[in-house]
Amino acid sequence: MDASLATRRLGRAAAAALAVALAATACSSQADGTADDAAKTVVPTVGAEDNNPQPLDRIKDGGELREPLQQWITQWNPYQVDGTYGDAVEIMGYLEAKLFRSDAKGVYQPVPEYLVSAEVTSTSPQVVTYRLNPKAAWSDGKPIGYQDFKAVWQASNGKDPAYNLADSSGYEQISAVEQGASPGEVKVTFAQPYADWQSLFNPLLPAAGISTPKEFNEGWIEKVPVYGGPFVLQNADKTAQTITLAPNPKWWGPKPKLDRITYRVMDSAAITQAFLNNEVDYASAGTATAYGQLKDAKDAAIRTGTPWDEVHISFGGNGALADQKVRQALGRALDRASLIKIANKGVPVEFKPLDSHLFMTNQSGYRANAGDWVKYDPAVAGKLLDEAGWKDAGGTRGKDGHPLELHYVMSDGSTQAQADLAAAVQSMLQQVGVKLSIDKVPSKEYFSKYINQGRFDLASWRNTGSFPLSRTVPIYRAPQGDNVFGNYSKLSTPEIDSLLRKAAATLDPAQAADLYNQADVRIWELGHTVELYQRPSIVAVRKGLANFGAGSLADTVITSVGWQK
Template sequence: MNRTIRVLALGLSAAALLPAVTGCGSGSGTHAAQSAAPPVGAQGINPQPVSALKQGGSLRLSITQWISQYNYYETDGTNSDGAAILSQVEPDLFLLDHQGVPHADPNFLVSAAVTSTSPQVVTYRLNPKARWSDGKPLSYLDFKQLWQDDNGSNPAYLLSQTTGYDQIGSVTQGADATEVKVTFNKPYADWQNLFTPLLPADQIDTPDKFNKGWIEKVPVTSAAFKIGSQDKTTQTITVVPDPNWWGPKPKLDSVIYRVLDAGALTDAFLNNEIDETSAQNPADYQRLVKSSATSIRTGSRWDEVHITLNGARGPLQDLAVRHAVEKAVNRPALVAAYGKDLPTKLSVLDNHFYMPNQKGYQDNAGSWGVFDPAAAKQLLDQAGWKDNGAGQPRTRNGRTLELSYVVNAGGSQQLVNQAILVQSMLGQVGIKVTIQQVPQNDYFEKYINVGNFDLTAFRFTDAIFTSQQTPNFQQPQGANVFGNYGRIGSPEIDRLLLQAGQATDPQQAVSLYNQADAKIWELGHSIELFQRPQIIADRVGLANWGASGLASVNWPAVGWQK
């Protein structure tokens, strides 16, 4: 699993993208009374020793769109599908356990530790067996190039993030070719989140290579698996074991990714076309749980659902209108509608950085998260938008108060239902909402990434290190919007996030992130809804895979029981 934060379209089945390490569950019949959300560390994946697995076989997974950009560090490469495949074929230097604690992967690192605190120096010792697929050894040059690309000093590199890299002063070779020394100008507490996945220096050493060299391809790999084939006509990507891999031999012969609409996934699973799908939708759950081929697995993932507001165009450029939208959206009603008949109880999420079951979580939404249509109307009155009566949109200077709500056409009915509810809520205060369904392969590339929307809903996932959220709220720099697709930010939020990332005292970091969160709510950046439960249907016999929670995938150990 890539610990760089990933973006998922709301309502799409992300089951194919969920790595797993421990735990298993199954069920039958109808949902019982709703239980509390699982605690941090909960997983469900049918853990088995590799000796209990068959050698061979394929794992067939769904993805939500064709991969147009595999370089996750490039601004168009943040979609979860590409990130999941990239982390399967490139070096993830640290693996997360079920509590989200990072551990150096011995296939790539002999050790990695802070060897000085003033200044902060991190020393990595590379596994001398580690090689790129072109035969070159992993070296400090790969670390150095990724730092130089990602530190934000050259605007020609279109970056999805600079966090942490912009605090590094130098990257040098240590005592020998297997040692890398990274010296920070300012402390960075989440240093284990950097350089993972690592990319080969000679494939990202110019802006052209960085921005365009990974479009629809992965030029060089270094992992247990490599890209075997890609077929754009059939929308399939096949990943196969790399015979030059120096670590434990994978049990699977291949992993096949196939683009499918969310509405087709349950049938595809029951027809034995794929081996995993989401069981979150109650109607799908009822069908899936009755199949003898199904193992229902649950876990606690860092996975939030929110509505993004675009502050770079139209009426939402006005803070008063963004505040009115915040107050007009009935979050408890949206959460109740989504969570109806789920086995896990959902709670309204009042924090952009921490999930309700995490330490550090507190309610920072304040008055901006409270449903108050009367206050919303008053804000719109004060902003000069004339109230034309019930059922009529407001106007100002001959212009209608209208917003577009962009929806991924490949998403689930839950996604459309949510948009319809928001449309009705905003209509009650005089804001006309037009729902625009767009092709799933275009959703991010032609709409979200380029700001071609007013409202939309998607998910940020797997922000195990809190600083991973920083790019989603920092002010854009020229063409670089990082992960801040609504382009709403402030110098104060940037300052608080920078200080939080530098705080080596965990309690101080939590305090600073929560201060930043309060400002994010106040700025009308986005509307948090809930932590999405992890309820996965896997094919019986699939081992070491499923509802992973916070853990990384151990790809060589994924396979089918004997």
């Protein structure tokens, strides 16, 4: 659970398909001699915010919040395929017009600084009417209006391939964006119903910055051209690898309590020591080593939560793995319980197995759908490989003169425990006649040159913040031409695609959950991904930091974050 873990944030904070939060493979660290069972002493909060909630009158005016950053932010546009890195998505929620925030139960609430109201005003066709706060304006002085909604829709609906999109979900269902009864009203009409409409236009970006493909793709590289949130990007020093936010002088809402937020890019191994040296105010405490050093550290408070955060092993769709039987065989050859135990070794909270691709265990609608598809049984795995034509010759299986050799791609920034997990996978597959090479690649290229390009047979990363549920659709939907959305293995079926689309178009939450679960059963059968566990959040924060820490499904209200009086 190291801060450097390869992560993909899926859109709680934006229309980001995949950062999706983002440099290694599993979610753990090497044990430091702590007995495995004795370490399970921390129970994360479920459905609650462990962030030291304080009223504003008990928070000082001013002060600085110092945070570590996993990697340098190059692309700031969260709708662009390269702008989906998790920390960037989170920060953009502070810089631009975040129309909705999710509460601790994952329910969207309109942000009053932007919306007087937002509601479905017709169901046939579905029409959503937004009434805007008349004070809401961009930093260039233009009032926020329907043109901005229209520009986001036109850039994101997938009709113009020149816009290099992260995800078109929701926007491709819209048929019109118009001014309503007044300039302060926006009317969005859907050609097909879309249940998660509150996730759209969130954050809203200014039309002035995204109206052409060039502006959309290149206008947000290394800069933010126009602001609409409580903070602005005051400085981005690429040499020093630091980013500084300051309050937006044109902000019309409650004045932020902090007068500076500073981010510094650092290696994961340095973050714990940076916290102990009073250089940062926030650090992951999710490994045995980090927790041991931070739990009793001066001025440290440990906060825990159960967020939307999962760790999995994905299968590629090329070569031998183009055969579903081979992928199913791998699912039966992996001892999931043992892999989770490796990841969990020495960490003070128990990792719970995750039996859904779409729901977290603490999410309404969760069902355990894994069935027998990942039930450890090497004999069944061998039988499936036999049926696929990969014959056992006493070592590595072969077919048509070719050996069954696969590649597990992992970041060179991985921890020892992550390497241990990969080695365990290698050993398990060897038992059924599959030769697995572990290929370490540069951490900075892990996503851009390998995962995003589908250049892997097996790989492991995290998906985070993937709600509402429609945000998981890009991972499993059918690619369109060269656009794979978030489905890097390119594995899909018309049935899965149809079920996901129906679910996303179903306004009744119970009916939608049933459709998502039907799709999940088929995703397990497809052999797309082996889910491992839901990753708890354990963090150390500086004592006195209020309204910030470890939530479950809630967004941070950045204007309320500060230091207690």
